[in-house]
Amino acid sequence: MSDQYQPPKVWSQDAESGGKWASINRPVSGATYEKTLPVGEHALQLYSMATPNGQKVTIMLEELLAQGKGADYDAHYIDIGEGEQFSSGFVDINPNSKIPALLDRENNKQVKVFESASILVYLAEKFNALLPNNGIERTTVMNWLFWLQGAAPYLGGGFGHFYAYAPEKFEYPINRFTMEIKRQLDVLDKQLENKAFIVGDTLSIADIAIWPWYGNLVLGNLYDAEQFLQVKDYTHVRRWAKELLSLPSFQRGQIVNRSWGEEWQQLKNRHSAQDIDKVLALKHE
CATH class of the missing domain: 3.40.30.10 (Glutaredoxin)
Structure with a gap:
């Protein structure tokens, strides 16, 4: 002690x-x-x-x-x-x-x-x-947008920082944030089980907000953590991530303001x- x-x-x-x-x-x-x-x-x-x-x-x-x-x-x-x-x-x-x-x-x-x-x-x-103008659909999109805004700091500033960027590896914070990230991936996987997009059959700002964090993660483009997190278990998230990446807007948007790769x-x-x-x-x- x-x-x-x-x-x-x-x-x-x-x-x-x-x-x-x-x-x-x-x-x-x-x-x-x-x-x-x-x-x-x-x-x-x-x-x-x-x-x-x-x-x-x-x-x-x-x-x-x-x-x-x-x-x-x-x-x-x-x-x-x-x-x-x-x-x-x-x-x-x-x-x-x-x-x-x-x-x-x-x-x-x-x-x-x-x-x-x-x-x-x-x-x-x-x-x-x-983004729907009003009604239940708009509220649902906003639910998932705010979910991402609350969840992403755990992935970036939490898991990503201690797993990939911290000057030393510490077991407690890595375990703490890994538990949370796997829970969040499970939340997404269940949401996408019977849906093409985060909210039903229509692309929305919820998908556009979530994909750069969790889509990149399950496709192996973030922190080199796909084996550690066993991202292949999240089949619905991976299907969704791949399908969005097939869209020209995602292919084009992800390279803008980029200086690596x-x-x-x-x-x-x-x-x-x-x-x-x-x-x-x-x-x-």
Whole structure:
């Protein structure tokens, strides 16, 4: 028991023990340097990185375009590893300094939208798509959207952090968060047993929110944890994840604001549909 950690009376940050992301984590908010964000020609300006939370929005935008909505956009890469989310321009849109952040300049307005779920709802209402206008169906979609917003921190900041990124492996937190992630996968598996999508037979923002986290997880694209979590047991989630990935909007959206992986998976900045076309064409060369 003598080696057990004893919290001090007053906490202070230890820069040496924060792991991979220690240099960008801090207990205060606000900008650390002055920088104006780039602006493209479209009304919608997205500042993001292709983490699961970032993929939610780019997949949403690509699906809106696939449906013929006027949702063309510029997507600017924000390197969170280099602390670009702490620039004065980014903090002006999102004072919480987290990606993604969206600026809508339509009709000379400056609508600032942050938090990925808020962006999904904003876009769904703006373009009247992927979210029922009212009634039971809308409430059900919102149930699952908020489920994801509550569940994903366990997967990312909990399981992912201690399993993949923490400077040391600790049994207790890994076991604690693994238990929760497997429970969440079981919740999804039961929900999808007799449904094509999260809510019935129609794609919605619930699917678009959940797939980048749990779809990527069961397809082996997150944390290299598929064997550890025995993701093959969740057959309905895997079926759903594969079917969504077959959609062009998911294939296109997941590569935007990405700087890792194969060459055909990387597109830091997107200003037109042709930008994505050129990158995806590399897969077949």
